[in-house]
Amino acid sequence: MHEMSLAESVLQLVEETAVREKAQRVKLVVLEIGRLSSVEPEAMRFCFEAVTRDSIAQDASLEIIMMPGVGWCMPCGVAVEMAESYDACPLCGSYQVQPTGGTEMRVREIEIE
Amino acid sequence: MCTVCGCGEGEVRLEGGADDGWHEHTDADGTVHRHTHGPAHKFGYKPAGAHTPSHHHADEHADEPGHEPHAPQHVIGGDLDYGTGQAGAHVPGMSQSRMVQIEQDILSKNNSFATANRRHFDEHGIFALNLVSSPGSGKTTLLVKTIERLKGKLVISVVEGDQQTSNDAERIRATGVVALQINTGKGCHLDGHMVGQAVARLQPAEASLFLIENVGNLVCPAAFDLGEHHKVVILSVTEGEDKPLKYPDMFRAADVMLLNKCDLLPYLEFDADLAEANARRVNPQLTIFRVSATSGEGLPAWLAWIENGLAAQCSKRAETVAALKRRVQELERQLAGQ
Numbered sequence: 001m002h003e004m005s006l007a008e009s010v011l012q013l014v015e016e017t018a019v020r021e022k023a024q025r026v027k028l029v030v031l032e033i034g035r036l037s038s039v040e041p042e043a044m045r046f047c048f049e050a051v052t053r054d055s056i057a058q059d060a061s062l063e064i065i066m067m068p069g070v071g072w073c074m075p076c077g078v079a080v081e082m083a084e085s086y087d088a089c090p091l092c093g094s095y096q097v098q099p100t101g102g103t104e105m106r107v108r109e110i111e112i113e
Numbered sequence: 114m115c116t117v118c119g120c121g122e123g124e125v126r127l128e129g130g131a132d133d134g135w136h137e138h139t140d141a142d143g144t145v146h147r148h149t150h151g152p153a154h155k156f157g158y159k160p161a162g163a164h165t166p167s168h169h170h171a172d173e174h175a176d177e178p179g180h181e182p183h184a185p186q187h188v189i190g191g192d193l194d195y196g197t198g199q200a201g202a203h204v205p206g207m208s209q210s211r212m213v214q215i216e217q218d219i220l221s222k223n224n225s226f227a228t229a230n231r232r233h234f235d236e237h238g239i240f241a242l243n244l245v246s247s248p249g250s251g252k253t254t255l256l257v258k259t260i261e262r263l264k265g266k267l268v269i270s271v272v273e274g275d276q277q278t279s280n281d282a283e284r285i286r287a288t289g290v291v292a293l294q295i296n297t298g299k300g301c302h303l304d305g306h307m308v309g310q311a312v313a314r315l316q317p318a319e320a321s322l323f324l325i326e327n328v329g330n331l332v333c334p335a336a337f338d339l340g341e342h343h344k345v346v347i348l349s350v351t352e353g354e355d356k357p358l359k360y361p362d363m364f365r366a367a368d369v370m371l372l373n374k375c376d377l378l379p380y381l382e383f384d385a386d387l388a389e390a391n392a393r394r395v396n397p398q399l400t401i402f403r404v405s406a407t408s409g410e411g412l413p414a415w416l417a418w419i420e421n422g423l424a425a426q427c428s429k430r431a432e433t434v435a436a437l438k439r440r441v442q443e444l445e446r447q448l449a450g451q
Contacts, residue, residue, distance in 0.1 A: 002301055002333030009219050017215055027210055031219070038336045038362040074397070085361045086395045095394040099365070105219040105336075113210035 003039060006105065007047035011055060013107045018056050023112035026057040030109050034102035035069040036085045060110075069102030126296040127310055128279060223337055226305030230312060230340025238320040238430040240423040243339050245363060246347035247356075248329030251373045253281050255347060255406040256326055260288045262416055267423060268321035272311045274303040274328045281326065291315060302333040305340060320427045322419065335362040342422065343368040348392070350374045350383040357392040364395040369402070371415060376405035 010029065018026050029048070033039045041064045048062045069082035073089040074096040080089050082099060089097050218224065234241045246252050253273075260269055271292040273281040282294035293311050295303060308325060317323045325341060327334040335344075346367035348356055351374055357364040364370065370392050372385060389401050402418070404411035 002336055005300070005302075005304070005333075006219050006336070009222055012222065013215055013217050013219070017213055021213055038332070085365050086358050086391075088394075096397045098397070107215040107217055107219060109212050109214045109216070111210050111212050 003043040003047045004051070006039060007044060007051045010048065010107055011051050011057060014057050014060075014110055015055065017110060018112055021112055023056065026060045026110050026112050028061045028063060028111035029057060029107065030063045030065065030111075032065050032067050032104055032106045032108050034067040034104040036082060036099045036102040037105045039105055041066070057110075065108065067102050067104055069099065071097035071099045071101075073097050125298050125300060125307070127307070127314070128282065128294040128296075220336065220338070223305045226309050227338035227340040230305060230309050231342075232340075233312060234323065234340060234342070235426070235430065237317070238427040239317050239323050240321075240419070240426040241323040241325065241339075241341040242419070242422075243325045243327055243334070243341035243344045244347060245327045245331070245334045245344055245367065246329060246349075247331045247352065250329070250347045250349040250352065251406055252326055252329065252347050253284055255371065255373055255404070256324060257284060257288055258406045258409070258412065259416065259419070260285065260290055260324075262412065263322065263419065264288065264290055266420070268318040270315045270317045270321060270323055272303075272308060272315070272323075272325045274307075274326060276300070276328065297328055301328060301330050302337050303327050303339060304337045308339040320423070320430075322423055331356070331360040331363045335366040342426070345369040345371060347371045347373050348388065350377055350381055350385065350388075354384050354388040355391055357388070357395050361395040364392050364399065367396065367399065369400045369418070372401060372403045374405060374407070375403045375410060376408040 010031065014026055014029055017023075031044070033041060033044070044064065045062055052058050052060060069085070069087075070079050071082040071087070071089075072078075073080050073092065073094060075094045076089055076091050078091070079100065080091060080097065082097060082102065085099055086095070087097065088095050230241075233239075244252055244256065256271065260271070263269060269290045271282070271285045271290060273279075273285060273292055273294045274297060275281055275294065276297055276299070278296070279294040282292040285292035293315050295307050295311060297303065297307075303325065312323075325339055327339075331346075344363075344367040346363055346369070348370060350372065353359070357370075370389075372388060375385070377383075378385060385403060392399050392401065400418070402411055402415045404415055406412075
């Protein structure tokens with residue numbers, strides 16, 4: 001459900017930028033979503049379509065770039081890939097892994113005309 | 114719709130009336146809703162002309178990490194390059210479309226409100242905690258017992274978040290401390306702006322404890338910083354041991370976990386050690402207290418943690434004030450010497 005407020009925040013950033021750039025409409029919105037963030041891409045797509053209706057971004061395509069999850073394994077002292085935030089270190093099996101990447105939720109860019 | 118909760122009809126209500134940014138709607142039946150909208154809805158844009166949704170990049174590229182589908186050479190340092198558009202790529206010879214980099218966190222608005230709240234708390238030596246859990250974990254009872262034991266020593270104010278009713282704020286007020294209810298309407302979490310409004314209304318005292326009871330929800334409140342110093346997640350032993358694995362975001366966002374209703378452990382098959390191990394799988398840094406709001410067991414350690422946190426917050430501010438005073442004296446000496 002919080003994807004709805006996140007989609008609203010996306011629209012807010014998009015609208016501010018579109019107005020500043022004197023755009024007629026927004027054709028494409030590109031998001032970067034980390035695999036370890038609290039965003040479900042499908043829910044985001046659904047909410048994005050709902051919130052952009054009757055806005056400058058109506059019918060805009062949504063591109064979601066999934067950013068890989070990365071964690072720092074304390075016993076190994078190296079960065080390892082994580083698919084979930086509760087994953088064990090693939091090298092040593094320890095759960096002492098602190099996520100360091102893949103938690104981002106960003107609007108990267110938009111295409112306007 | 115509302116930036117806060119996605120609600121359509123302005124259902125966010127803050128107890129006690131409107132404030133800046135808040136406005137009200139009156140329904141056909143005469144019910145008045147107070148509500149805040151972010152700036153997102155000021156623009157009443159309709160798309161210019163008919164548009165055929167003719168782009169399909171999203172599906173083609175969605176799952177390729179690090180993929181750069183839109184020629185970043187067109188974009189320089191967050192501004193746009195008017196010289197090269199995407200003309201030719203989509204509608205040959207017609208389109209004036211261009212890429213504009215935004216590179217902003219989706220939650221940047223919320224985070225700026227949260228940062229302002231945290232600055233206010235730090236400047237006034239206020240220790241702020243955000244209590245999160247599923248509905249029914251015993252948050253409010255735990256809060257009431259915590260307040261009853263601390264109110265003789267500390268000044269406390271409380272913000273209660275629920276979709277509807279002011280029942281919880283009334284329970285807190287019955288203990289004698291000030292409490293403000295925020296009704297989120299259709300919203301599933303409190304956000305930085307709501308809490309900022311509540312702080313302005315409550316005016317928490319210097320060197321006091323500020324407790325925020327979030328909406329009962331183990332998912333959404335994890336993403337929204339309110340400006341608190343710590344999220345405290347409450348898990349009760351009548352839930353499953355695997356809840357930290359099912360809802361990892363919240364257990365990762367929290368610094369403290371309270372395992373509540375421990376007085377019921379003899380009657381349940383709940384494995385408290387397994388629950389703690391699961392929580393530490395998600396968050397190795399988690400501080401865990403086993404407590405029972407009903408019997409009072411384990412509460413002293415939790416209360417001591419709060420008191421230490423507040424004391425640290427106050428001494429941090431005292432250091433800042435002392436440093437500023439030293440700096441003022443230094444500047445005065447320099448001025449006098451000139």
